[in-house]
Amino acid sequence: MSKDPSQLRNEILNLVKEYQSVKFAKKPFVPGETPVRYAGRVFDEKEMMSLVDSCLDFWLTAGRFAEEFESELAAFLDLEYAMLVNSGSSANLCAFTAMTSHLLGDKRLKPGDEVISVAAGFPTTVNPIIQNGMIPVFVDVDLGTYNVNVDQLQKAIGPKTKAIFLAHTLGNPYNLDAIMKIVKEKDLWLIEDCCDALGSMYDGKKLGTFGHVASFSFYPAHHITMGEGGAVATNDELIARAVKSFRDWGRDCYCNGGENNTCGKRFTGKYGDLPVGYDHKYVYSHIGYNLKVTDMQAAIGVEQLKKLPEFCAKRRNNFKLWAECFKKWEDKFILPFATEKGDPAWFAYPVTVKENAGFSRTGLTNFLDMNKIETRNLFAGNMLKQPAYLDIQKRVVSNLVNTDLIMNNTFFLGTFPGLTEEQIKYTGDVIEKFLATKQG
Numbered sequence: 001m002s003k004d005p006s007q008l009r010n011e012i013l014n015l016v017k018e019y020q021s022v023k024f025a026k027k028p029f030v031p032g033e034t035p036v037r038y039a040g041r042v043f044d045e046k047e048m049m050s051l052v053d054s055c056l057d058f059w060l061t062a063g064r065f066a067e068e069f070e071s072e073l074a075a076f077l078d079l080e081y082a083m084l085v086n087s088g089s090s091a092n093l094c095a096f097t098a099m100t101s102h103l104l105g106d107k108r109l110k111p112g113d114e115v116i117s118v119a120a121g122f123p124t125t126v127n128p129i130i131q132n133g134m135i136p137v138f139v140d141v142d143l144g145t146y147n148v149n150v151d152q153l154q155k156a157i158g159p160k161t162k163a164i165f166l167a168h169t170l171g172n173p174y175n176l177d178a179i180m181k182i183v184k185e186k187d188l189w190l191i192e193d194c195c196d197a198l199g200s201m202y203d204g205k206k207l208g209t210f211g212h213v214a215s216f217s218f219y220p221a222h223h224i225t226m227g228e229g230g231a232v233a234t235n236d237e238l239i240a241r242a243v244k245s246f247r248d249w250g251r252d253c254y255c256n257g258g259e260n261n262t263c264g265k266r267f268t269g270k271y272g273d274l275p276v277g278y279d280h281k282y283v284y285s286h287i288g289y290n291l292k293v294t295d296m297q298a299a300i301g302v303e304q305l306k307k308l309p310e311f312c313a314k315r316r317n318n319f320k321l322w323a324e325c326f327k328k329w330e331d332k333f334i335l336p337f338a339t340e341k342g343d344p345a346w347f348a349y350p351v352t353v354k355e356n357a358g359f360s361r362t363g364l365t366n367f368l369d370m371n372k373i374e375t376r377n378l379f380a381g382n383m384l385k386q387p388a389y390l391d392i393q394k395r396v397v398s399n400l401v402n403t404d405l406i407m408n409n410t411f412f413l414g415t416f417p418g419l420t421e422e423q424i425k426y427t428g429d430v431i432e433k434f435l436a437t438k439q440g
């Protein structure tokens with residue numbers, strides 16, 4: 001007699017559990033041989049079992065795991081709506097493009113409007129501004145926090161300024177007291193790119209809950225992963241509807257997968273110049289994309305989300321260990337610090353080589369690389385010096401001196417939960433060795 005599918009499923013999942021424990025068994029750290037990574041996925045048998053569980057459903061597109069993830073993420077953030085998309089970049093695109101929706105009436109963003117951002121960051125925070133025909137306005141950042149300089153931001157606001165779109169750099173919050181004051185006084189939209197900041201806090205509140213809409217990334221380097229993935233979160237019903245529409249081909253229908261006639265007028269509505277009763281499932285009210293996830297991605301995310309508090313605690317602790325390690329070299333490096341009232345779940349430990357340090361950033365990162373220690377630059381450095389951005393339409397406020405210094409002198413080390421105290425200590429010893437060769 002053939003076995004029952006649920007019995008077979010249990011057997012498969014038990015085998016997956018065993019496979020994971022053998023295939024990914026922890027190996028001892030060998031200094032100089034085992035890579036010290038800047039980031040990476042941290043998982044156990046639960047993620048693999050959940051992934052296979054979803055494969056065995058063979059639902060494929062967003063389904064029960066996506067629904068569970070969205071509802072758990074919304075609960076974690078204490079926000080009404082969390083919507084999965086296929087990357088952090090897609091989250092930025094959806095979140096920002098939602099601000100152009102007719103659903104927002106006169107307040108919607110229009111081509112030619114100005115949006116304030118920074119050049120020291122990740123390109124896909126700025127790209128949606130350009131892709132929607134608006135003008136990015138660049139201001140400089142502060143060293144140490146690597147966030148927007150609030151005085152410059154204030155000065156940058158002109159009659160055409162309609163929004164602020166900024167990432168919380170490497171998980172460190174920007175000065176939200178000052179920025180929310182400006183947002184309210186000038187009646188601007190605030191889009192929070194929290195791709196590096198899931199679980200970071202400001203004044204006791206989670207990042208992503210201050211602005212009108214927020215984005216998150218679940219790429220493996222980030223606080224939790226689903227391989228490729230991202231989310232948009234908001235408390236605003238109209239923004240949520242616009243986000244879903246732009247994500248789902250631009251359609252007007254907001255039925256979840258597998259549902260029909262949620263609006264109750266699937267065959268009776270009148271839209272645009274379409275005939276009365278044209279099937280609402282095929283009514284398009286935005287110029288949209290398809291940026292949806294698969295349920296397999298969400299299945300990994302569901303288990304990762306349960307580990308988020310533990311992951312964030314580990315990131316905070318690793319940052320502390322780096323701070324203890326680097327304290328003795330304050331004459332050589334500008335060390336990072338949390339914004340006042342901020343409690344970052346740090347994405348990384350960024351340091352800037354001081355101009356008079358006696359060595360270059362690249363000299364040091366190359367030495368670290370030779371010793372199997374990974375580093376990364378602060379993303380695009382000065383984005384405006386990147387080939388794709390040389391000729392964009394923009395407004396630049398001040399001369400971006402700190403942004404240039406970041407491009408030339410800043411790098412970061414990892415804080416991810418897979419990084420151990422032993423690896424941090426080894427890195428400290430390697431830097432000590434490097435500095436000794438530069439003495440005298």
Ligand SMILES: Cc1ncc(COP(=O)(O)O)c(C=O)c1O
Pocket residue numbers: 087088089090092122124125167193195196217218219229230
């Ligand atoms: C601040 C920021 N925004 C957006 C992204 C894009 O996320 P994704 O790689 O998931 O597209 C990243 C990527 O690392 C990022 O650091």
